[in-house]
Amino acid sequence: YILTNNHVIGGAxxxxxxxxxxxxxxxxxxxxxxxxxxxxxxxxxxNLPTAELxxxxxxxxxxxxxxxxxxxxxxxGPTVTKGVISAVKRSIRSERGLIENLVQTDASINPGNSxxxxxxxxxxxxxxxxxxxxxxxxxxxxxxxxxxKRCATEIITHGRVMRPWLGVSGLSLTPEIASHYNLPVxxxxxxxxxxxxxxxxxxxxxRGDIIIGFGDKAINSVED
Numbered sequence: 129y130i131l132t133n134n135h136v137i138g139g140a141x142x143x144x145x146x147x148x149x150x151x152x153x154x155x156x157x158x159x160x161x162x163x164x165x166x167x168x169x170x171x172x173x174x175n176l177p178t179a180e181l182x183x184x185x186x187x188x189x190x191x192x193x194x195x196x197x198x199x200x201x202x203x204x205g206p207t208v209t210k211g212v213i214s215a216v217k218r219s220i221r222s223e224r225g226l227i228e229n230l231v232q233t234d235a236s237i238n239p240g241n242s243x244x245x246x247x248x249x250x251x252x253x254x255x256x257x258x259x260x261x262x263x264x265x266x267x268x269x270x271x272x273x274x275x276x277k278r279c280a281t282e283i284i285t286h287g288r289v290m291r292p293w294l295g296v297s298g299l300s301l302t303p304e305i306a307s308h309y310n311l312p313v314x315x316x317x318x319x320x321x322x323x324x325x326x327x328x329x330x331x332x333x334x335r336g337d338i339i340i341g342f343g344d345k346a347i348n349s350v351e352d
Contacts, residue, residue, distance in 0.1 A: 197241030211235025237268030295326020
């Protein structure tokens, strides 16, 4: 099983995996997780090398990492760039929609790095390179490997990701934010965007609504 980005294989009519030896194996899409931009591809082969997966929950800002990929498809094989973890739990908006809980790094990530590993100094995969911010310098993003592992496990087991989705992005309220915008509550989540054709939109939730509870559970932050 090969982990990659959903946007790498999206719309592909044919998928091949080329090994370091030059051997080419036909690949088949097992499933995808669009919200996390993860896809799982299966190839049939014997004694294939595997990468050790690390624990992205243990990542620290300033930690050294290496991005592996094949930017711009240049001849000569994969390349390696070095950097640090700049931030964790980042959210960005791209042409593919909102992507949350990303690892930010200053290791150079360019077109062609997508789907490649971000590894620590022990060679353990801690994230999967996924996006860059156009015209920015020294800012790249990767999907935490723990998120990728959860997606992959569900895809391999069930053929799809079994995950609820509300379809909103929001801001955790603080007393300062509530005071500035003259809001009626100081805790909760202020909805800043409702995704098109989402459960939230169908439930007539709107931008500017405040979520303060879900069932009998209090909601005090976006993480909740």
